[in-house]
Amino acid sequence: MSANVPPFAVISGGQVQQALQGREKQIMEVVEATYRLHGAGDSVNPPSYFLRFPDRPADRIIALPASIGGQVRVDGLKWISSFPGNVAAGIPRASAVLILNDHDTGYPFACLESSIISATRTAASAALAADRLSRGRARPTRVGFFGVGLIARYIHTFLTGTDWSFDDIGVFDLSTEHAAGFRGYLEQTGLPGRITVHRSAEDLIRSSDLVVFATVAGEPHVNDVSWFDHNPLVLHVSLRDLAPEIVLASTNIVDDVEHCLKANTSPHLAEQLTGNRDFLDGTLDDVMAGRVTVPADRPVVFSPFGLGVLDLAVGKYVYDEVTRSGELHVVDDFFHELRRYG
Numbered sequence: 001m002s003a004n005v006p007p008f009a010v011i012s013g014g015q016v017q018q019a020l021q022g023r024e025k026q027i028m029e030v031v032e033a034t035y036r037l038h039g040a041g042d043s044v045n046p047p048s049y050f051l052r053f054p055d056r057p058a059d060r061i062i063a064l065p066a067s068i069g070g071q072v073r074v075d076g077l078k079w080i081s082s083f084p085g086n087v088a089a090g091i092p093r094a095s096a097v098l099i100l101n102d103h104d105t106g107y108p109f110a111c112l113e114s115s116i117i118s119a120t121r122t123a124a125s126a127a128l129a130a131d132r133l134s135r136g137r138a139r140p141t142r143v144g145f146f147g148v149g150l151i152a153r154y155i156h157t158f159l160t161g162t163d164w165s166f167d168d169i170g171v172f173d174l175s176t177e178h179a180a181g182f183r184g185y186l187e188q189t190g191l192p193g194r195i196t197v198h199r200s201a202e203d204l205i206r207s208s209d210l211v212v213f214a215t216v217a218g219e220p221h222v223n224d225v226s227w228f229d230h231n232p233l234v235l236h237v238s239l240r241d242l243a244p245e246i247v248l249a250s251t252n253i254v255d256d257v258e259h260c261l262k263a264n265t266s267p268h269l270a271e272q273l274t275g276n277r278d279f280l281d282g283t284l285d286d287v288m289a290g291r292v293t294v295p296a297d298r299p300v301v302f303s304p305f306g307l308g309v310l311d312l313a314v315g316k317y318v319y320d321e322v323t324r325s326g327e328l329h330v331v332d333d334f335f336h337e338l339r340r341y342g
């Protein structure tokens, strides 16, 4: 039996980066296929588990177990920390690993650095939603980034890597330093588009027809429904920025209904306010399959809770790429004593 135990590999952030860099279109296809599998029920994606600490209320570590069928056929777990205080200390807020488990034996066969995989799948999902949700309306040419940390950069990379170009790029962040840093990043890409750092949230939203929220806000801070009178497409990646009244005045698309209506996300607050889910129009898979049509005369809000199946699918893509390149670092004898029965 021991011959069937897969070797255990460790894949570093550098290897992950190399496997994913410049592959925006392929990764978006992986994410799209995964949403379809998930929509068809060929996945298991239980609720995320939030480990919190009474003495450190700002910090958390989230476990996202998942299983994916189809041709990918892999199980696993993402284990991702958010320690906001890290930023002041000069290191990134989030850190993560992804464990892949073998479908047949259950054995873990890889541990991957996963902050890059997580940011990548989040950005690929946002770019996919931007494309699919704007098909029934004029394609946005003015993008506004609300909160410009790591995720905003990845989303910009994925949008431009999947053929989006913009006449205007707006930037708003509570930190002037972060806003200036993001402007510098945009300038250094050399891509066309007039860059404006806005002084107010209202200015940014009113002057954007594609708005990307990627803040770390824990509760709504955008409350005025009239700021959305021009019916923008909103990628609400940080999930807790919008007052429930704005959610209720919009078409709402999520990645997974049960996941998204939890943990005080803005859609969860809207459910608590109204006592029902009538404001939800469907999932991105519903839109891709043509079961839901997105009207052009209302704001559209995409709220992706972030599914563990996406991490698994992108992680398996990385594993296969690293294996193909011959650079897989296997830890010999990771599993000790494989003959325990006789």
Ligand SMILES: NC(=O)c1ccc[n+]([C@@H]2O[C@H](COP(=O)([O-])OP(=O)(O)OC[C@H]3O[C@@H](n4cnc5c(N)ncnc54)[C@H](O)[C@@H]3O)[C@@H](O)[C@H]2O)c1
Pocket: 093, 094, 118, 119, 122, 146, 147, 148, 149, 150, 151, 152, 172, 173, 174, 175, 178, 214, 215, 216, 217, 221, 237, 238, 239, 304, 305, 306, 307
């Ligand atoms: N839905 C998903 O699948 C998913 C996946 C990954 C990350 N996220 C979320 O994306 C968000 C961004 O992550 P990140 O790694 O880029 O964080 P980050 O800390 O690198 O950047 C966040 C930025 O938002 C700014 N900000 C915070 N509050 C603000 C406010 N009220 N108004 C304007 N700017 C504000 C901060 O100054 C910072 O520049 C987090 O909330 C994270 O949980 C969601």
